[in-house]
Amino acid sequence: MFNYEIIQSLNDLELSLYRYIMKNIEKVVYMRIRELADEAHVSTTTILRFCKKLNCEGYSEFKVKLKLYLEENESTKVNNDTSIIVDFFKKLDNSELDRKLNVLCDLIKKASNVVFIGTGTSGILCKYAARYFSSIGKFSMYIDDPYFPRNYKLYEDSIIIAMSVSGETRTVIDYISNIKRENTTLVSITNSENCTISKISDLNISYYVQQERLGISDITTQIPVLYIIESMGKRLHNKFIVDSSDYSK
CATH class of the missing domain: 1.10.10.10 (Winged helix-like DNA-binding domain superfamily/Winged helix DNA-binding domain)
Known part of the structure:
Protein backbone atom coordinates (compact mmCIF):
# COMPACT_ATOMS: atom_id res chain seq x y z
CA MET A 1 0.00 0.00 0.00
CA ASN A 73 0.63 -7.20 8.54
CA GLU A 74 -0.69 -8.39 11.88
CA SER A 75 1.62 -10.77 13.72
CA THR A 76 0.72 -14.39 13.10
CA LYS A 77 2.01 -17.54 14.68
CA VAL A 78 4.64 -19.34 12.62
CA ASN A 79 4.70 -23.06 12.09
CA ASN A 80 6.87 -24.75 14.71
CA ASP A 81 6.20 -28.23 13.38
CA THR A 82 9.48 -30.12 12.94
CA SER A 83 7.81 -32.62 10.60
CA ILE A 84 8.93 -30.48 7.62
CA ILE A 85 12.59 -31.05 8.54
CA VAL A 86 12.03 -34.71 9.50
CA ASP A 87 10.35 -35.30 6.13
CA PHE A 88 13.34 -33.80 4.29
CA PHE A 89 15.81 -36.11 6.05
CA LYS A 90 13.57 -39.10 5.31
CA LYS A 91 13.87 -38.25 1.61
CA LEU A 92 17.67 -38.35 1.77
CA ASP A 93 17.66 -41.98 0.64
CA ASN A 94 16.82 -40.52 -2.75
CA SER A 95 19.48 -41.87 -5.14
CA GLU A 96 18.86 -38.96 -7.54
CA LEU A 97 19.96 -36.43 -4.91
CA ASP A 98 23.02 -38.54 -4.16
CA ARG A 99 23.88 -38.72 -7.87
CA LYS A 100 23.55 -34.94 -8.30
CA LEU A 101 25.76 -34.25 -5.30
CA ASN A 102 28.46 -36.52 -6.72
CA VAL A 103 28.21 -34.84 -10.13
CA LEU A 104 28.47 -31.44 -8.48
CA CYS A 105 31.53 -32.48 -6.51
CA ASP A 106 33.26 -33.56 -9.72
CA LEU A 107 32.39 -30.22 -11.35
CA ILE A 108 33.72 -28.26 -8.38
CA LYS A 109 36.92 -30.28 -8.27
CA LYS A 110 37.69 -29.48 -11.92
CA ALA A 111 36.69 -25.80 -11.79
CA SER A 112 39.28 -23.04 -11.57
CA ASN A 113 37.02 -20.95 -9.34
CA VAL A 114 33.91 -21.54 -7.25
CA VAL A 115 31.57 -18.59 -6.76
CA PHE A 116 28.41 -18.70 -4.65
CA ILE A 117 25.72 -16.15 -5.52
CA GLY A 118 22.59 -15.23 -3.56
CA THR A 119 20.81 -12.42 -1.74
CA GLY A 120 19.11 -12.06 1.64
CA THR A 121 19.20 -15.25 3.70
CA SER A 122 20.59 -17.11 0.69
CA GLY A 123 23.40 -14.55 0.57
CA ILE A 124 24.30 -15.36 4.18
CA LEU A 125 24.39 -19.05 3.29
CA CYS A 126 26.63 -18.26 0.30
CA LYS A 127 29.10 -16.65 2.68
CA TYR A 128 28.98 -19.74 4.92
CA ALA A 129 29.41 -22.07 1.93
CA ALA A 130 32.43 -20.14 0.61
CA ARG A 131 34.10 -20.32 4.02
CA TYR A 132 33.22 -24.01 4.46
CA PHE A 133 34.61 -24.98 1.05
CA SER A 134 37.75 -22.91 1.61
CA SER A 135 38.25 -24.71 4.93
CA ILE A 136 38.27 -28.11 3.24
CA GLY A 137 40.81 -27.01 0.60
CA LYS A 138 38.79 -25.53 -2.30
CA PHE A 139 39.12 -21.77 -2.17
CA SER A 140 35.73 -20.21 -2.91
CA MET A 141 34.17 -16.76 -3.09
CA TYR A 142 30.67 -15.43 -2.55
CA ILE A 143 28.64 -12.56 -3.97
CA ASP A 144 25.65 -11.39 -1.92
CA ASP A 145 25.30 -8.08 -3.76
CA PRO A 146 23.57 -8.48 -7.17
CA TYR A 147 25.08 -5.17 -8.28
CA PHE A 148 28.63 -6.34 -7.59
CA PRO A 149 30.85 -5.29 -10.55
CA ARG A 150 31.14 -8.05 -13.12
CA ASN A 151 34.72 -8.97 -13.99
CA TYR A 152 34.01 -11.56 -16.66
CA LYS A 153 37.62 -12.80 -16.76
CA LEU A 154 37.13 -13.98 -13.17
CA TYR A 155 34.37 -16.38 -14.22
CA GLU A 156 36.27 -18.20 -16.99
CA ASP A 157 36.38 -21.94 -16.26
CA SER A 158 34.40 -21.29 -13.08
CA ILE A 159 31.45 -22.96 -11.48
CA ILE A 160 28.72 -20.60 -10.30
CA ILE A 161 26.44 -21.91 -7.55
CA ALA A 162 23.29 -19.80 -7.24
CA MET A 163 21.15 -20.14 -4.12
CA SER A 164 17.53 -19.02 -3.96
CA VAL A 165 14.48 -20.37 -2.15
CA SER A 166 11.97 -19.21 -4.77
CA GLY A 167 14.34 -19.38 -7.72
CA GLU A 168 12.69 -16.22 -9.03
CA THR A 169 14.88 -13.46 -7.55
CA ARG A 170 15.09 -11.05 -10.49
CA THR A 171 18.43 -9.45 -9.60
CA VAL A 172 20.09 -12.86 -9.22
CA ILE A 173 18.58 -14.05 -12.52
CA ASP A 174 19.91 -10.96 -14.32
CA TYR A 175 23.37 -11.40 -12.79
CA ILE A 176 23.80 -15.09 -13.61
CA SER A 177 22.25 -14.66 -17.07
CA ASN A 178 25.05 -12.23 -17.94
CA ILE A 179 27.94 -14.31 -16.59
CA LYS A 180 26.50 -17.48 -18.13
CA ARG A 181 27.73 -16.17 -21.48
CA GLU A 182 31.25 -16.90 -20.32
CA ASN A 183 32.78 -20.36 -20.14
CA THR A 184 31.05 -21.15 -16.86
CA THR A 185 28.95 -23.94 -15.38
CA LEU A 186 25.84 -22.78 -13.56
CA VAL A 187 24.46 -24.85 -10.69
CA SER A 188 21.43 -23.82 -8.65
CA ILE A 189 20.15 -24.85 -5.24
CA THR A 190 16.44 -24.01 -4.99
CA ASN A 191 13.35 -25.18 -3.16
CA SER A 192 11.76 -26.38 -6.40
CA GLU A 193 13.05 -27.30 -9.83
CA ASN A 194 10.06 -25.53 -11.42
CA CYS A 195 11.56 -22.04 -11.30
CA THR A 196 13.46 -19.72 -13.63
CA ILE A 197 16.89 -20.11 -12.02
CA SER A 198 16.57 -23.90 -12.20
CA LYS A 199 15.58 -23.80 -15.86
CA ILE A 200 18.63 -21.78 -16.91
CA SER A 201 21.02 -23.91 -14.84
CA ASP A 202 23.24 -26.73 -16.07
CA LEU A 203 22.43 -28.64 -12.88
CA ASN A 204 19.76 -28.05 -10.26
CA ILE A 205 19.50 -29.44 -6.75
CA SER A 206 16.08 -28.89 -5.21
CA TYR A 207 15.04 -29.82 -1.67
CA TYR A 208 11.24 -29.35 -1.63
CA VAL A 209 10.13 -28.13 1.78
CA GLN A 210 7.02 -26.14 2.61
CA GLN A 211 7.65 -22.47 1.91
CA GLU A 212 6.74 -20.12 4.77
CA ARG A 213 6.30 -16.35 4.75
CA LEU A 214 5.76 -13.80 7.50
CA GLY A 215 4.46 -10.67 5.80
CA ILE A 216 6.97 -9.91 3.06
CA SER A 217 9.71 -11.99 4.71
CA ASP A 218 10.54 -15.53 3.60
CA ILE A 219 11.20 -17.66 6.70
CA THR A 220 11.40 -21.04 4.95
CA THR A 221 13.74 -23.35 6.85
CA GLN A 222 17.29 -23.38 5.47
CA ILE A 223 18.36 -26.60 7.20
CA PRO A 224 18.19 -28.55 3.88
CA VAL A 225 20.53 -26.01 2.25
CA LEU A 226 23.00 -26.32 5.13
CA TYR A 227 22.91 -30.08 4.74
CA ILE A 228 23.58 -29.82 0.99
CA ILE A 229 26.49 -27.39 1.54
CA GLU A 230 28.17 -29.53 4.19
CA SER A 231 27.51 -32.78 2.34
CA MET A 232 29.14 -31.34 -0.80
CA GLY A 233 32.10 -30.07 1.19
CA LYS A 234 32.76 -33.40 2.90
CA ARG A 235 32.41 -35.37 -0.32
CA LEU A 236 34.80 -32.98 -2.03
CA HIS A 237 37.32 -33.32 0.79
CA ASN A 238 37.17 -37.12 0.54
CA LYS A 239 37.74 -36.93 -3.22
CA PHE A 240 40.86 -34.83 -2.60
CA ILE A 241 42.16 -37.49 -0.19
CA VAL A 242 41.50 -40.31 -2.68
CA ASP A 243 43.22 -38.39 -5.49
CA SER A 244 46.22 -37.66 -3.24
CA SER A 245 46.49 -41.36 -2.35
CA ASP A 246 46.38 -42.37 -6.02
CA TYR A 247 49.01 -39.77 -6.90
CA SER A 248 51.36 -40.94 -4.14
CA LYS A 249 51.22 -44.46 -5.52
Whole structure:
Protein backbone atom coordinates (compact mmCIF):
# COMPACT_ATOMS: atom_id res chain seq x y z
CA MET A 1 0.00 0.00 0.00
CA PHE A 2 2.74 2.44 0.97
CA ASN A 3 5.37 1.60 -1.63
CA TYR A 4 8.55 3.51 -2.42
CA GLU A 5 7.08 5.42 -5.40
CA ILE A 6 4.08 6.64 -3.40
CA ILE A 7 6.15 7.80 -0.43
CA GLN A 8 8.53 9.60 -2.83
CA SER A 9 5.57 11.53 -4.29
CA LEU A 10 4.40 12.94 -0.94
CA ASN A 11 5.10 16.55 -0.02
CA ASP A 12 6.15 17.64 3.48
CA LEU A 13 2.58 18.05 4.75
CA GLU A 14 1.53 14.68 3.34
CA LEU A 15 4.61 13.05 4.86
CA SER A 16 3.58 14.45 8.23
CA LEU A 17 0.14 12.88 7.72
CA TYR A 18 1.75 9.59 6.67
CA ARG A 19 3.88 9.50 9.82
CA TYR A 20 0.84 10.15 12.01
CA ILE A 21 -1.15 7.39 10.28
CA MET A 22 1.65 4.83 10.65
CA LYS A 23 2.04 5.61 14.37
CA ASN A 24 -1.71 5.45 15.00
CA ILE A 25 -2.86 3.03 12.32
CA GLU A 26 -5.17 0.99 14.56
CA LYS A 27 -7.00 4.15 15.63
CA VAL A 28 -7.08 5.80 12.19
CA VAL A 29 -9.14 2.98 10.60
CA TYR A 30 -12.08 4.07 12.78
CA MET A 31 -11.62 7.87 12.49
CA ARG A 32 -13.77 10.23 10.50
CA ILE A 33 -11.94 12.51 8.08
CA ARG A 34 -12.49 15.55 10.29
CA GLU A 35 -11.14 13.68 13.34
CA LEU A 36 -8.01 12.68 11.44
CA ALA A 37 -7.54 16.23 10.19
CA ASP A 38 -7.70 17.61 13.74
CA GLU A 39 -5.41 14.94 15.20
CA ALA A 40 -2.80 15.15 12.42
CA HIS A 41 -3.02 18.96 12.17
CA VAL A 42 -3.76 18.99 8.45
CA SER A 43 -6.74 20.02 6.35
CA THR A 44 -9.33 17.62 4.94
CA THR A 45 -8.12 18.72 1.49
CA THR A 46 -4.63 17.43 2.31
CA ILE A 47 -6.14 14.11 3.42
CA LEU A 48 -8.15 13.75 0.20
CA ARG A 49 -5.07 14.59 -1.90
CA PHE A 50 -3.12 12.02 0.13
CA CYS A 51 -5.84 9.39 -0.55
CA LYS A 52 -5.72 10.14 -4.28
CA LYS A 53 -1.96 9.55 -4.34
CA LEU A 54 -2.65 6.13 -2.80
CA ASN A 55 -5.03 5.40 -5.72
CA CYS A 56 -8.15 5.72 -3.55
CA GLU A 57 -11.32 7.42 -4.80
CA GLY A 58 -11.91 8.98 -1.40
CA TYR A 59 -11.41 8.71 2.34
CA SER A 60 -13.84 5.79 2.73
CA GLU A 61 -11.91 3.64 0.24
CA PHE A 62 -8.66 4.65 1.93
CA LYS A 63 -9.93 3.37 5.30
CA VAL A 64 -10.97 0.05 3.74
CA LYS A 65 -7.53 -0.41 2.18
CA LEU A 66 -5.84 0.66 5.41
CA LYS A 67 -7.81 -1.93 7.38
CA LEU A 68 -6.81 -4.66 4.90
CA TYR A 69 -3.19 -3.49 5.11
CA LEU A 70 -3.35 -3.71 8.90
CA GLU A 71 -4.82 -7.24 8.80
CA GLU A 72 -2.19 -8.44 6.34
CA ASN A 73 0.63 -7.20 8.54
CA GLU A 74 -0.69 -8.39 11.88
CA SER A 75 1.62 -10.77 13.72
CA THR A 76 0.72 -14.39 13.10
CA LYS A 77 2.01 -17.54 14.68
CA VAL A 78 4.64 -19.34 12.62
CA ASN A 79 4.70 -23.06 12.09
CA ASN A 80 6.87 -24.75 14.71
CA ASP A 81 6.20 -28.23 13.38
CA THR A 82 9.48 -30.12 12.94
CA SER A 83 7.81 -32.62 10.60
CA ILE A 84 8.93 -30.48 7.62
CA ILE A 85 12.59 -31.05 8.54
CA VAL A 86 12.03 -34.71 9.50
CA ASP A 87 10.35 -35.30 6.13
CA PHE A 88 13.34 -33.80 4.29
CA PHE A 89 15.81 -36.11 6.05
CA LYS A 90 13.57 -39.10 5.31
CA LYS A 91 13.87 -38.25 1.61
CA LEU A 92 17.67 -38.35 1.77
CA ASP A 93 17.66 -41.98 0.64
CA ASN A 94 16.82 -40.52 -2.75
CA SER A 95 19.48 -41.87 -5.14
CA GLU A 96 18.86 -38.96 -7.54
CA LEU A 97 19.96 -36.43 -4.91
CA ASP A 98 23.02 -38.54 -4.16
CA ARG A 99 23.88 -38.72 -7.87
CA LYS A 100 23.55 -34.94 -8.30
CA LEU A 101 25.76 -34.25 -5.30
CA ASN A 102 28.46 -36.52 -6.72
CA VAL A 103 28.21 -34.84 -10.13
CA LEU A 104 28.47 -31.44 -8.48
CA CYS A 105 31.53 -32.48 -6.51
CA ASP A 106 33.26 -33.56 -9.72
CA LEU A 107 32.39 -30.22 -11.35
CA ILE A 108 33.72 -28.26 -8.38
CA LYS A 109 36.92 -30.28 -8.27
CA LYS A 110 37.69 -29.48 -11.92
CA ALA A 111 36.69 -25.80 -11.79
CA SER A 112 39.28 -23.04 -11.57
CA ASN A 113 37.02 -20.95 -9.34
CA VAL A 114 33.91 -21.54 -7.25
CA VAL A 115 31.57 -18.59 -6.76
CA PHE A 116 28.41 -18.70 -4.65
CA ILE A 117 25.72 -16.15 -5.52
CA GLY A 118 22.59 -15.23 -3.56
CA THR A 119 20.81 -12.42 -1.74
CA GLY A 120 19.11 -12.06 1.64
CA THR A 121 19.20 -15.25 3.70
CA SER A 122 20.59 -17.11 0.69
CA GLY A 123 23.40 -14.55 0.57
CA ILE A 124 24.30 -15.36 4.18
CA LEU A 125 24.39 -19.05 3.29
CA CYS A 126 26.63 -18.26 0.30
CA LYS A 127 29.10 -16.65 2.68
CA TYR A 128 28.98 -19.74 4.92
CA ALA A 129 29.41 -22.07 1.93
CA ALA A 130 32.43 -20.14 0.61
CA ARG A 131 34.10 -20.32 4.02
CA TYR A 132 33.22 -24.01 4.46
CA PHE A 133 34.61 -24.98 1.05
CA SER A 134 37.75 -22.91 1.61
CA SER A 135 38.25 -24.71 4.93
CA ILE A 136 38.27 -28.11 3.24
CA GLY A 137 40.81 -27.01 0.60
CA LYS A 138 38.79 -25.53 -2.30
CA PHE A 139 39.12 -21.77 -2.17
CA SER A 140 35.73 -20.21 -2.91
CA MET A 141 34.17 -16.76 -3.09
CA TYR A 142 30.67 -15.43 -2.55
CA ILE A 143 28.64 -12.56 -3.97
CA ASP A 144 25.65 -11.39 -1.92
CA ASP A 145 25.30 -8.08 -3.76
CA PRO A 146 23.57 -8.48 -7.17
CA TYR A 147 25.08 -5.17 -8.28
CA PHE A 148 28.63 -6.34 -7.59
CA PRO A 149 30.85 -5.29 -10.55
CA ARG A 150 31.14 -8.05 -13.12
CA ASN A 151 34.72 -8.97 -13.99
CA TYR A 152 34.01 -11.56 -16.66
CA LYS A 153 37.62 -12.80 -16.76
CA LEU A 154 37.13 -13.98 -13.17
CA TYR A 155 34.37 -16.38 -14.22
CA GLU A 156 36.27 -18.20 -16.99
CA ASP A 157 36.38 -21.94 -16.26
CA SER A 158 34.40 -21.29 -13.08
CA ILE A 159 31.45 -22.96 -11.48
CA ILE A 160 28.72 -20.60 -10.30
CA ILE A 161 26.44 -21.91 -7.55
CA ALA A 162 23.29 -19.80 -7.24
CA MET A 163 21.15 -20.14 -4.12
CA SER A 164 17.53 -19.02 -3.96
CA VAL A 165 14.48 -20.37 -2.15
CA SER A 166 11.97 -19.21 -4.77
CA GLY A 167 14.34 -19.38 -7.72
CA GLU A 168 12.69 -16.22 -9.03
CA THR A 169 14.88 -13.46 -7.55
CA ARG A 170 15.09 -11.05 -10.49
CA THR A 171 18.43 -9.45 -9.60
CA VAL A 172 20.09 -12.86 -9.22
CA ILE A 173 18.58 -14.05 -12.52
CA ASP A 174 19.91 -10.96 -14.32
CA TYR A 175 23.37 -11.40 -12.79
CA ILE A 176 23.80 -15.09 -13.61
CA SER A 177 22.25 -14.66 -17.07
CA ASN A 178 25.05 -12.23 -17.94
CA ILE A 179 27.94 -14.31 -16.59
CA LYS A 180 26.50 -17.48 -18.13
CA ARG A 181 27.73 -16.17 -21.48
CA GLU A 182 31.25 -16.90 -20.32
CA ASN A 183 32.78 -20.36 -20.14
CA THR A 184 31.05 -21.15 -16.86
CA THR A 185 28.95 -23.94 -15.38
CA LEU A 186 25.84 -22.78 -13.56
CA VAL A 187 24.46 -24.85 -10.69
CA SER A 188 21.43 -23.82 -8.65
CA ILE A 189 20.15 -24.85 -5.24
CA THR A 190 16.44 -24.01 -4.99
CA ASN A 191 13.35 -25.18 -3.16
CA SER A 192 11.76 -26.38 -6.40
CA GLU A 193 13.05 -27.30 -9.83
CA ASN A 194 10.06 -25.53 -11.42
CA CYS A 195 11.56 -22.04 -11.30
CA THR A 196 13.46 -19.72 -13.63
CA ILE A 197 16.89 -20.11 -12.02
CA SER A 198 16.57 -23.90 -12.20
CA LYS A 199 15.58 -23.80 -15.86
CA ILE A 200 18.63 -21.78 -16.91
CA SER A 201 21.02 -23.91 -14.84
CA ASP A 202 23.24 -26.73 -16.07
CA LEU A 203 22.43 -28.64 -12.88
CA ASN A 204 19.76 -28.05 -10.26
CA ILE A 205 19.50 -29.44 -6.75
CA SER A 206 16.08 -28.89 -5.21
CA TYR A 207 15.04 -29.82 -1.67
CA TYR A 208 11.24 -29.35 -1.63
CA VAL A 209 10.13 -28.13 1.78
CA GLN A 210 7.02 -26.14 2.61
CA GLN A 211 7.65 -22.47 1.91
CA GLU A 212 6.74 -20.12 4.77
CA ARG A 213 6.30 -16.35 4.75
CA LEU A 214 5.76 -13.80 7.50
CA GLY A 215 4.46 -10.67 5.80
CA ILE A 216 6.97 -9.91 3.06
CA SER A 217 9.71 -11.99 4.71
CA ASP A 218 10.54 -15.53 3.60
CA ILE A 219 11.20 -17.66 6.70
CA THR A 220 11.40 -21.04 4.95
CA THR A 221 13.74 -23.35 6.85
CA GLN A 222 17.29 -23.38 5.47
CA ILE A 223 18.36 -26.60 7.20
CA PRO A 224 18.19 -28.55 3.88
CA VAL A 225 20.53 -26.01 2.25
CA LEU A 226 23.00 -26.32 5.13
CA TYR A 227 22.91 -30.08 4.74
CA ILE A 228 23.58 -29.82 0.99
CA ILE A 229 26.49 -27.39 1.54
CA GLU A 230 28.17 -29.53 4.19
CA SER A 231 27.51 -32.78 2.34
CA MET A 232 29.14 -31.34 -0.80
CA GLY A 233 32.10 -30.07 1.19
CA LYS A 234 32.76 -33.40 2.90
CA ARG A 235 32.41 -35.37 -0.32
CA LEU A 236 34.80 -32.98 -2.03
CA HIS A 237 37.32 -33.32 0.79
CA ASN A 238 37.17 -37.12 0.54
CA LYS A 239 37.74 -36.93 -3.22
CA PHE A 240 40.86 -34.83 -2.60
CA ILE A 241 42.16 -37.49 -0.19
CA VAL A 242 41.50 -40.31 -2.68
CA ASP A 243 43.22 -38.39 -5.49
CA SER A 244 46.22 -37.66 -3.24
CA SER A 245 46.49 -41.36 -2.35
CA ASP A 246 46.38 -42.37 -6.02
CA TYR A 247 49.01 -39.77 -6.90
CA SER A 248 51.36 -40.94 -4.14
CA LYS A 249 51.22 -44.46 -5.52
